Amino acid sequence: MELYHLKTFVKVADEGNLSRAAELLFTSQPAISAHIKALEEELGINLFQRTPKGMRLTPSGELLYQKAAGILNSADELKSEAQSLRQELVGDLKIGVHTDFEFVRIAPLLQNFARKHPKVRVHFLAGMSATNIPDVRKGNIDGGFFFGPAKSADLTTIELATIPIRVVAPATWQDRVEHASPEALCALPWIYTSQNCPFYDLHSQIFSDYQCTPNQVAFVDSEDAIRELVKAESGLALLREEDAKQMEQQGLGYCWAGEVPSIALSFAVQKRRRSEPLINAIIEEICSLWGVENESTNEMMIDSA
Template identity: 30%
Template sequence: MDLTQLKSFVAVAHYGHLTQAAESLHLSQPAVTAQIKAIERNLDVNLFERNTQGMKLTPAGEAFLPKAESILQQMRELDVFALSLSSTYVEQAKLGIIQSVDRQMLSRLLNRILELDSSLYLHVENSLSGEVLNKVRKKELDAGFFLGDNPYRTVYSIELDEVHYVLIVAVQRLAEAIEDPRTFFRTATWIERPAFSAGDKISNRFWHQHKLSPQTALVCDDIDLCIELVASNLAITLIPSREAYRAIKAGKNIALVPGYDMRSRLSYIYPAEYETDKNSHLIRRAVCETWGVAY
């Protein structure tokens, strides 16, 4: 039994599907199948059973999984330690952020991380919520922020807060939206959000909940531009409440339509494989301290 076989086993166990596991490992599906069969021959036990959804762990596979995960975590720690022996080694971490996270909170977080370890070299990457999840899942990012429900066993999450979304319109259309909402929503033009963004998921849930079929004028993920477009009476959209209140305070020609609020869970996410990693541990501590949640 070798590490490649263990990685294949853990990937299939986490994804429950050969194709997705092979993609995450950058291997062909037949290669992953061969690795699984080799482990099963070596152990003389079936680790998976096939079903219509994919691959499901047998009781033996469930018992074997924590041991395999522990070995891979130890190997990763050994790799990091070996790298640290070089005189040119610099510890670094890649963090994915999304537009829905308050920038003041992010600033406090980064300051806290560097207080805990000033030598850590941080890469901060702005992206869409779904893209952050996929990059963390593939370990292209060491951690990040995500809005919604995390569907992956390979990704651990810490719930931080709820993001409150509100529906904004131009001030001159507020009375219309309140007095005749059926006509208003049938004729109003929506600003849509890009696929994989938090705003897209929120909007789709909003439309489904209110049984709406929106007319879309454009796709935009820049909140400041969305506010300007709404203020010019071109369209309506959903944005985080703090951004709406900030814009109203700044004198923008927008108003909130009461009764159409939406909420979504904000989480900090990281690969399950990094659970015992020193830097991952440090950043999780800083995140929990910044948001005031249990660590």
């Protein structure tokens, strides 16, 4: 029995899908199937039930899943201890980035980290707040940036900054927006994010005291798409203040003067891995870059669903 067999077993159980597990393990679906088959033959039991909707653990598989996950956790702890004894960090880190790299300071982060830890390879993977948090929890990435709160008992989160947000309209709409009340803004076309994006809740906060529903004309998950649609005069939208002001300075947008709630920028890792040398090293560098103390904050609980 090999550790990679157990890693495949746990990943397929977590994802319920061979293709998705193969993608996350950077291998092929036939290789994943071969690992599962080899493990089932060695153990002499069926671990999964193949269904039209994907892979479902059998009762025996459910019992062995926790054992396999525990073995993998112990292996991670062993590697962590070995790294501490070597006093030199070696390995790979996968970091989820939810917005543009310049804003979260990826270039200086990599430069500073690589200078101190030249034998660590860092993978910066584009994602969203809504995907980075579950990917950290599942172990698909080692850490992730995100906007908004992280409501999970198994995470350690570090708040890096409070980000001001503005309502931005097409530049040609200044006369319609400049002195507009919240009710009047509501009636204009709006570019929204999807409901699983933290910015979606900001819209609700803006209009919570008014008896109106924003005129939602489009839903997007990309800040680039929001900027393009505002420039194209498709509607108003919420953007980070620095983005909104830049559009205004370029003559591409107009910032409404009314109050808009701010949003937290944070970084998350699995709580059980917080003390691993590689994890601690990247957190130290991120905290230094953002001028915050290297300590866990904002650990909040929800149900395990």
